[in-house]
Amino acid sequence: MVKDVQWFVGIDWATRSHCVCLLDAEGRPAGQRDFAHGGAGLTELCDWLVEKTKAAPGQIAVAIETPHGPVVEMLLEHGFMVFAINPKQLDRFRDRFTVAGAKDDRRDAHVLGSSLRTDCAAFRQLAADNPVVIELREWSRMAEELQQERTRLANRLRQQLWRYYPQAAKLTDDVADDWFLALWQKVPTPDSAAKASDKAIARILSAYRIRRLDAATVLKTLRETPLLVAPGTTEAACVHIRSLAARLRLVNQQIKEAQHSLDRLCAKLEEQESPAGQNPEQCDVAILRSWPGIGRIVLATLLVEATEPLRRRDYHALRALAGVAPVTRQSGKQRFVIRRLACNRRLQSAVHHWSRGALQYDAAARRRYDALRQRGHGHARALRGVGDRLLFALCATLKHQTPYDADHNSAKISAAG
Template sequence: MRKRLDSDAEEPEEIWFAGVDWGSQLHQVRVSDRCGRSLGDRGFAHGGEGLAELAAWILQKTGASPDAVHIAIEVPHGPVVESLMERGFQLYSINPKQLDRFRDRFSPSGSKDDSRDALVLADSLRTDRRSFRALRAVDPLVVELREWSRIAEELGQDQLRLANRIQNQLWRYFPQLLELSDGTIEPWLLALWQLAPIPGKAARLRESTIARLLKNHRIRRVSAADIIQALRAPAIPMAPGAVESAVAHIKILIGQIEPIRRQIKQANAQLEARLEHFLSKEETAEGQQVEQRDVTILRSLPGVGKIVLATLLAEASDALRRRDYHALRCLSGVAPVTKRSGKSRQVLMRRAVLVRLRNAIYYWSRIAVRLDPRSRARYEALRANGHNYSRALRGVADRLLRVACTMLERQTTFDPNTVLRSASGQAPSASIA
């Protein structure tokens, strides 16, 4: 016999609940029935054997099929989640901050242990399932795309750290080189340093040698004559051995940064290949044009490049599939947090976000302001109202997310001359507090 709940989803009449307090070495699990009566509480070692034993123990305690067991866990990813989802259990995740509030119902004193947390997870899922996020199996291609986008981001952060260290060493003894760039350590600048790692040698470089280096790196914003003039500026007096030590330090850093730059190129190539595969794999309805596919629609938006597109698809695939504008603006930090109490009212920036998605949306809105007249007009209006740079960009991002969801609903690509309206008939709104 089956019944229909408020969510309009069918499920077995008899259902069971479990809470998993995961750990690096031991996972604590508690199982209860729909009335909250405990069926068992046990810990399992992390590993293939332990996770298989965990799943078998839950099935043995409940005597039910996996789809009748609802399991709560704090994280929406990882080996525990993947192992249980693979076996067909119904999984839900909850934010650790929310779990901390639920814990107060069971322990007003604030005491905490793994067994109690498993109890809190299981019982809170039983009574407040709407507060948990149901987890669904993710397309393997999305998993790969997510991993490569994260790899590319992490490599970029590693490159930035090394570049900052090189910049610090150049600032110590050779600041003339830093005047030639816009604050970044570029490959052509490192090639110039390798030709002349100390100011005395740099002052003797020929203009033709520098011109050839600039041509090889396709640099046109600075001329060989300008570089010669900068390199022949008076050097900073240094204590004996200081220049030599700085040069040795930079050589080591260059040896680390060059492989990372090659790896970033490889990661970007992998991202591009998977985006193309994603596009070719998308199934369309009969008679639907290629331009109507989701990836093509998102690509058509101003400011959406390879990195932004990959991050949107990898970090917010479920919200995009549901065309859920409100979920997107919350996950990306565009939606504010309003706190009201009596006459008091505070509007704060949202901090509980997907950081990678927030960074991608921020970058997207920054580029859109340059490319899209309507985004630019929205930005200027917010700045004129006294909002700061970041707040104005969040306003632009809010409009872009609404436009993206409306385009996905209508399956139309971006047209700067069209004012899209959502299914409710409302024009894209960009007002946020």
Template sequence: MLFIGDDWAEDHHDIELQDQSGQSLVRTRLAEGLAGMAQLHELIGKHIGDQAADHVAIGIETDRGPWVVALVAAGYRVFAVNPLQAARYRERQSVSGAKSDAADAHMLADMVRTDSHQLRQVAGDSDQAEAVKVVARAHKTLIWERTRHVQRVRNALREFFPAALTAFEDLAAADALELLAKAPDPDAAARLTITQITAALKRARRHHAGEKAKAIQAALRTQQLRQPAAVTAAYAATVRAQVAVIGTLNAQITTMSSQVDAHFGQHPDVEIYLSQPGMGPVIGARVLAEFGDDQSRYADARARKNYAGTSPITRASGRKKTVLARYVHNNRLIDALGQQAFSALTGSPGARAYYDGLRARGTGHRAALRQLANRLVGILHGCLKTGTRYDETTAWSHRDEPAAAA
């Protein structure tokens, strides 16, 4: 076996090759790109000879990018080391706090040599799953960015124009953006006519536009504390800029949503995902993107639940035992699974009964949703393993049998 540590940067890779005894064979720095990859293949070839590529184990602190794709395509065993794991392993080797790229490459090579059985090998997801991951993550990132900009607008309005917060419930809505772009300050907003407000509401396809227009106008014309004129003008300029950004983000979110639907719809497991309770095209795409579709990635349902971060962790020492939620998890995945669990409350009688049972025993709302999400992950794993769609009766039959016996 040949063990390699790869400490990557944007434009180069620090590489160390080790043999089975831990002896350093080569230490070098390779450029990112095709030339660097060719040099790495040449170095490996000199030391493994005619042996198969799977006799090479590589540790690197990332699981994506063209460099990692090329390593996997070459047949090497590639381990994506979590940076937190790497930091803890570094402390195990040295307590001085010293750190360098070459030392990190040595640490990664040593890590895959001694602890590869504890590490997760880069999954062999299909190209379709990787495409879904790209568009699903981009779509979610745009939504997060819109939320940040909406909060900035809200904070600005609170400082100089609080009446706008009363007039507009959703600052990301098309009608609110149009009216704030026209009248981003109290004086301009007070001059808006019913006709102008109604027209904006109709373009946003709002129901009862006439009644809502009167309410918005009344809210915008209420008396309120004011900032000095110069400060108000400065705030108005920032609001106008943020409104333009939010409008652009809205358009791109819509565009990316169609891309998510298109790529997710081409995946062979799409019907299984869409059959799950509380899971539509967007949530299904996000869950598929983060779980991947490598059939050998999760040994059992528990492994999938642990990766999802929905299963609890236990801290036990002596007579003390504590069960806690997992705080180290994939934020994108746990967010999607939480939304699925909440939606499943209205779409699945079994999920609703499970949630209500937890609440009746004193479990809090968020904890109950997390446990429901954990159960739904197990159901999804079973459906994917057997290639079958979700069935309400089969999924919750274990809960019906004790009730029938009682």
């Protein structure tokens, strides 16, 4: 991979400046400088490396901890070979250079460059991502952040209702829904509910297409015996809920925008992967979409968090990154297997939900789950086992460029188990 490389660079990145150490093929330091973070500073870094080495960017290997960000993008754009390493592994490499535990930016930059020269197998080579994947990754992470923010705001709203208006929360499990916010705005207190008309409530239910409730049921619930609260409590809670409702409406709108963007970008990525004359079902996005349990969120997460393993059809890297590959610890006569904690949390969550959904639609996944439960494994452990088998079969379908087939993949998953 780096047979023709004669120069090795270690970059200890930071917020304001980046410490760079340049080493030759024998590991001797050839230069060390700090470069400010910014367009001018990073351009100066690239020019300095080329000028100092008198070599083409493709003959210079750069080691860095983070696998993404402006520093990595600038180096890849200029044609340098960029390699990333986990910070925990770098900490172990640092012990080879000092046993006293000393640490500073210059030492870390030197350790990165030297380790890349001697232990290239521990590093992962980076490549520029598809622009659509970069945009999809941002929308996917934004959608998750927005959903978390919605849950936090909903919990706070429910707490305020508990203070003075608990009967309102009985109408729905999701107090952050737009229809409930509109209903609360119309009848924010038990006193206003006593005066509200059936027609006013019916108009709100009709506008938001709520059919499981009618106006009479809603008013009957809201007119239950109210709490006796101290003077001012109702007014204070209403002020707080009004603020929460405004933010929830905005978050709900942004979540819808994020969902539309995820669909649009996945479709755009599918179009790019379908060259002229190829069956649309043979592209990766279409194959992923064909699997039961993979919806909008899981599809986007798999595409952006496991881009390289999916592209290489690397099952072992994929299962480790998703946290379904167990970790074996053996020393002498002791040997035990534990759950993998070092993984991509977003990808781990996506595979968990994929496995949970597959239990409802895939007979092979259900049989695998039941077999693991019969062995005495818990629910979460059994789902990880199902996810492991699903990833194995997914990589097989990607290698053969065939969409999901229930009968074929049932046999494949059973054979893998």
